[in-house]
Amino acid sequence: MERILDKGRLGAWVAALADWTVLAPAMQDGLWAYRPVAGGEASLTLGHPNTVQPPKGQSFPQREVFFTFDETPDGQPRLTPLVPRPGPRLVFGVRPCDGQGLTHLDQVFGEEAPDAYYQARRGTLAYVGLACNSPPSRHCFCTSVGGSPFGEAGLDVLMIDLSDRYLVRALTPVGETLMTAGQGVLTEAGADDRAEAQQRRLAALAHPQRAVAAPQAVPERLKAGFGSALWERLAQPCIGCGICTFLCPTCHCFDINDEVASQSPVCGSRVRTWDSCQFPDFTMHTSGHNPRADLGARLRQRVSHKFLYYFENHGVFQCTGCGRCIIACPVGIDIIAVVNQVAAEAAAMPPADS
Amino acid sequence: MEGNIYLPQLARVVAIHEEVPGERAIKTFRLEFIDGDGFTHKCGQCAMLSIFGRGESMISIASSPLVHDYKQFSIMRAGRVTSAFHELAVGAQVGIRGPFGNSFPVNDWHGKHLVFIGGGCGLAPIWPVIQTAVTKREDFGSITVFYGGRSPRDIMYRAELEKLRGTAEVYLSVDSPDDGWEEYCGFVPANLMEKEPSPEDAIAITCGPPAMIKFVIKNLHALGFQDEQIYTTVENKMKCGIGKCGRCNVGKDYVCTKGPVYSWADLKELPQEY
Numbered sequence: 067m068e069r070i071l072d073k074g075r076l077g078a079w080v081a082a083l084a085d086w087t088v089l090a091p092a093m094q095d096g097l098w099a100y101r102p103v104a105g106g107e108a109s110l111t112l113g114h115p116n117t118v119q120p121p122k123g124q125s126f127p128q129r130e131v132f133f134t135f136d137e138t139p140d141g142q143p144r145l146t147p148l149v150p151r152p153g154p155r156l157v158f159g160v161r162p163c164d165g166q167g168l169t170h171l172d173q174v175f176g177e178e179a180p181d182a183y184y185q186a187r188r189g190t191l192a193y194v195g196l197a198c199n200s201p202p203s204r205h206c207f208c209t210s211v212g213g214s215p216f217g218e219a220g221l222d223v224l225m226i227d228l229s230d231r232y233l234v235r236a237l238t239p240v241g242e243t244l245m246t247a248g249q250g251v252l253t254e255a256g257a258d259d260r261a262e263a264q265q266r267r268l269a270a271l272a273h274p275q276r277a278v279a280a281p282q283a284v285p286e287r288l289k290a291g292f293g294s295a296l297w298e299r300l301a302q303p304c305i306g307c308g309i310c311t312f313l314c315p316t317c318h319c320f321d322i323n324d325e326v327a328s329q330s331p332v333c334g335s336r337v338r339t340w341d342s343c344q345f346p347d348f349t350m351h352t353s354g355h356n357p358r359a360d361l362g363a364r365l366r367q368r369v370s371h372k373f374l375y376y377f378e379n380h381g382v383f384q385c386t387g388c389g390r391c392i393i394a395c396p397v398g399i400d401i402i403a404v405v406n407q408v409a410a411e412a413a414a415m416p417p418a419d420s
Numbered sequence: 421m422e423g424n425i426y427l428p429q430l431a432r433v434v435a436i437h438e439e440v441p442g443e444r445a446i447k448t449f450r451l452e453f454i455d456g457d458g459f460t461h462k463c464g465q466c467a468m469l470s471i472f473g474r475g476e477s478m479i480s481i482a483s484s485p486l487v488h489d490y491k492q493f494s495i496m497r498a499g500r501v502t503s504a505f506h507e508l509a510v511g512a513q514v515g516i517r518g519p520f521g522n523s524f525p526v527n528d529w530h531g532k533h534l535v536f537i538g539g540g541c542g543l544a545p546i547w548p549v550i551q552t553a554v555t556k557r558e559d560f561g562s563i564t565v566f567y568g569g570r571s572p573r574d575i576m577y578r579a580e581l582e583k584l585r586g587t588a589e590v591y592l593s594v595d596s597p598d599d600g601w602e603e604y605c606g607f608v609p610a611n612l613m614e615k616e617p618s619p620e621d622a623i624a625i626t627c628g629p630p631a632m633i634k635f636v637i638k639n640l641h642a643l644g645f646q647d648e649q650i651y652t653t654v655e656n657k658m659k660c661g662i663g664k665c666g667r668c669n670v671g672k673d674y675v676c677t678k679g680p681v682y683s684w685a686d687l688k689e690l691p692q693e694y
Contacts, residue, residue, distance in 0.1 A: 132426045135472040142513045143472045147427050178677065179662040182424045292691060319666030322426070322659045324475045332473040336426070341665070348667060349657055349693070352499035355630070357656060357670070357693040367693075371669065378672040 067236040067245055069252035070259055071225070076232075077103075077110040079248040083156060086192070086244075089124070090158035091117050100124070100157060112159040112225075115202035116388065120164045120315035121157045122171055125188040128312075129339045132183065132322070137331040150186050156244065160193045162217035162224075163208045163386040167315025168193065169220040170376075170384050174318045183338070192240045195221035199266050200273050205389030207402055210277035213387050215270040226263045233263040278373075279406045281383070283413065288374040288405070291412035298362030300404050303397035306361070308342030310368065310391035310399070316384045319343055343367045369404055425662055428470045428515030430454040431491075433508055439494060439576040440569075446541050446576050447506055448482065448494045451516060458516075461485050462523035463548040464653060464681040468661050469493065469501070470515025471508075477501035478658040478676070481519065482544040484551035491516070494544040494576060520661040521680045524549050524625065524651060533561035535617045537636050539568050539608045539628025543576055545653045545680070546627045554587050564617055568593035568608035568632075572601050591615055609635035612643075619644040625651045637684060647685035654679045654687065654694045670694055 071079060080088050080103055091114035092101040098114040100121060133147040175184035198206070198215035208215060218224050222241035225232040233255055236242040245252055278284060311317040321341040326334040341348060344364050350356040358364050376384035385401070392400045435450035461467070461481050470476045477499070483492035497506040508514070526549060534553055536546050553560050565588050569575045572594055584590050593604035593611040604611045609632065617624075624645050626636045633652060640650055656668035656675045663674035671690040673679060682690075 143430065143515070145427065145430075145472075145515075147424055149424065174664055177663075179425050179664075180423065181426075181662075181664060183426070318664065320659065320664070321667075322476060322665070324473050326473045329473070334473055336470075336472075338426075341659075341667070343666060343669075351655070351657055352502070363693070367669070371666075375669070375672045 067242055068255040068260065069234045069245055069248075070255045071232045071234050071248075071252050073111070073230055073232065075251050076112070079251045080110060080158070082248045082251060083244060085247075086154045086156040088156045088158060089121075103158075112196055112227075114159060116161050116164070116390075117159075118390075118394075119313060120167055120388065120390070121160055121193065122164075122167060122315055124155065124157060124191055125168070125184055126171060126175070126318065127187075129337060130183060131335045131337050134333075134335045135324075136333040141331075143332070149182050152187055152190050154190045154192070156192045156194065158194045159196045160221060161198060161202065161388070162195055162215060162219070162221070163206070163213055163388040164315045165193060165195050165220035166208075166213050166217055166386040167220070167388070170316040170386075171318060172220070173380065192222045192244060193220065194223040194225060194241075194244065197224055197226045197267070197270065199227055199270050201275055203389050203393060205276060205392040205400075205402075206387060207276045207278060207389060208387035209271065209275055210279075210281050211383045211385050211387045212281070215273070216267045226266060228259065228262050228266065231259075233259050275387075276389075276402055278387075278402055279409065280413075284383075284405060284409050285374045285377045287409035287412035288370055290415060291408040292366070292370075294408055294411055296404075296408050296411060297366040298360065300399065300407065301361035301365035304344065304361045304365060304399060305397060306344050306346060306364075307396060308344045309394045309396070310401075311342040311344055312340055313390040313394050315386055315388055315390075316372070317342070319348070343371070365399070365404065369401060369408075372401075373405055425517070426660075428468070428476075428517045429456060429458065430513050431458070431516045433510055433512045433514065434490065436508065436510055439578075440496075440574050442573065444540075444570075444574065445497045445506060446494055447497075448492055448576075449505065449508070450483075450490045450492050451514065452490045453516075454513065458491070459519055460488070461491070461519035463526050463552055464524040464545060465519035465521050466661070466676075466680060467491065467493070467516050467518030467520065468658075469495075469505070470517075471501055471504040472515060474501050474504040476515070476659070478520070478661065480545035480653070480680075482547045484548045484555065486552060486555050494541060494547075496541045518661065520658075520676050522678065524681050526552055529623050530559045531561060531621070533564070533618070533620075533622040535564045535566070535622055535624045537566045537608060537612060537624060537626040537628070539632040540570075540574070541576065542626075542628030542632075543567055546625050547577065549625060550584070550588070554584065557587065561621060563588035564615075565590045566593070566608055566612055566615070567591070568595070568604075568611065570594065571596040572598050607635070608632055609639045612636060613639050616643060619646070619649060623649055623651065627653050647688065648683055650684035651681060652684065652687065653681055656694050
């Protein structure tokens with residue numbers, strides 16, 4: 067299903083989606099963030115390059131309570147699980163790289179042992195994407211890591227900006243429902259609209275971007291470059307703040323801790339919070355032994371997980387080229403440069419077995 | 421709460437045995453599920469134990485899978501959760517979820533000679549295999565157990581080890597003997613070299629401190645054991661137990677799901693980040 071939406075009527079479509087809580091990018095304190103929008107809000111525009119945080123927090127919040135615990139009168143523990151039961155929520159204006167990121171989160175939290183908390187949130191979420199006619203940031207590199215500025219993965223609807231209007235395309239049954247709800251606002255798309263959308267797509271694909279070099283060779287070269295001294299050198303400025311992982315649309319590492327409200331009687335919550343492989347104590351054993359004790363090993367882990375380990379398990383990179391980790395890094399660590407330098411060094415090495 | 425992998429079941433501490441006193445204290449806890457049928461496990465698997473208000477810790481299941489009435493865990497007092505365990509009394513209730521991880525391929529070892537090499541609290545993860553081999557004695561060839569601690573009082577499962585004699589060859593060692601110590605004085609890898617177990621039709625199963633493992637592997641190679649005949653377990657910090665939290669990640673593997681049991685042939689392919 068494809069329809070046309072006049073840009074001035076975006077708010078009217080949102081108003082027609084009364085069954086949904088709609089989130090859209092809004093500028094707040096100088097930062098683009100997903101915020102709830104009131105139906106019919108005339109000022110709703112999708113003027114964001116991209117949001118500072120990806121939409122991953124909607125299905126995987128930075129902090130969430132698994133269950134609470136307290137003591138029964140006889141002093142034994144009692145658990146009360148808190149699996150969320152959210153109503154339908156719709157995230158507007160998701161860029162294709164972030165849609166791609168959602169597919170990786172779905173993989174991690176869905177495979178083998180499904181995560182009840184993630185599934186409960188994800189099950190009532192829908193995503194309306196916005197294609198990138200040109201790269202929203204100078205650090206975008208989606209096309210070299212298997213993505214596309216017009217990519218549809220992970221999204222229910224894709225909107226394509228045609229200057230004064232959007233071409234709106236349903237990608238899933240949920241997307242069809244959203245468009246059917248907006249049938250009073252959405253109009254038929256014509257051949258000229260489709261042709262214009264296709265032109266935009268070709269122009270977007272041809273737009274120069276930064277790039278991971280020779281991506282098909284990267285996993286093998288990172289494996290060969292595991293022992294490279296470059297890791298430590300490139301990681302030297304790292305202050306271990308973890309912003310690269312917290313803003314990443316695919317990073318999913320977390321911690322589980324007990325937050326105690328009262329020691330006697332014992333009462334509190336078991337809580338999941340985002341964690342980061344860039345923190346020194348992430349892997350530290352109780353004994354003090356730390357398998358990834360230095361900055362180089364931790365940078366190597368972040369990069370290798372995305373470009374080697376996940377690739378070995380799933381055949382795709384766990385990096386969508388959004389560029390957030392590069393933009394936000396306070397010391398200028400650049401994942402594209404790291405991958406390219408380590409891979410280039412490995413490519414120049416003589417094969418180990420010859 | 422069917423299907424909630426983060427919600428522990430409750431279990432009651434029905435017995436506590438002090439294995440090792442002092443700074444590196446080890447206690448063995450026998451847990452019985454309070455309601456529900458708990459879970460069955462395989463040799464080498466782990467469980468996440470909780471003390472509510474302190475947190476969770478991943479511990480090897482030390483009892484045999486052939487025992488269904490309870491699960492045992494031998495816990496060294498080390499951090500926040502394990503120290504809280506050492507304060508518990510019989511009757512206390514704790515949380516348990518699992519089982520996690522792969523297992524020792526015990527059924528592939530029928531007819532083989534089994535050589536166990538443990539150090540410190542590293543006897544606990546391989547103890548279910550020893551128990552299974554002893555219970556199903558006719559399924560296996562000879563059973564040899566090497567085990568060592570720092571001093572005689574650091575030897576865990578002392579009474580059980582004595583009971584093994586007759587069924588298995590048991591070689592104990594300590595680095596710091598006292599006057600009454602009549603067995604080997606020195607490190608486990610050296611004791612191994614002295615007794616020279618044959619690699620023929622044998623499987624070596626080792627668990628212990630990293631420094632011990634390193635020399636055990638070296639000596640097993642010197643004795644003629646191939647990488648495929650050597651099994652060990654990997655311990656890494658864990659939080660979820662189900663391959664999601666990222667903490668135990670080594671190369672392409674999450675140790676909590678692909679491990680903790682590895683043949684040396686498989687383990688040497690992974691980065692040494694454990």
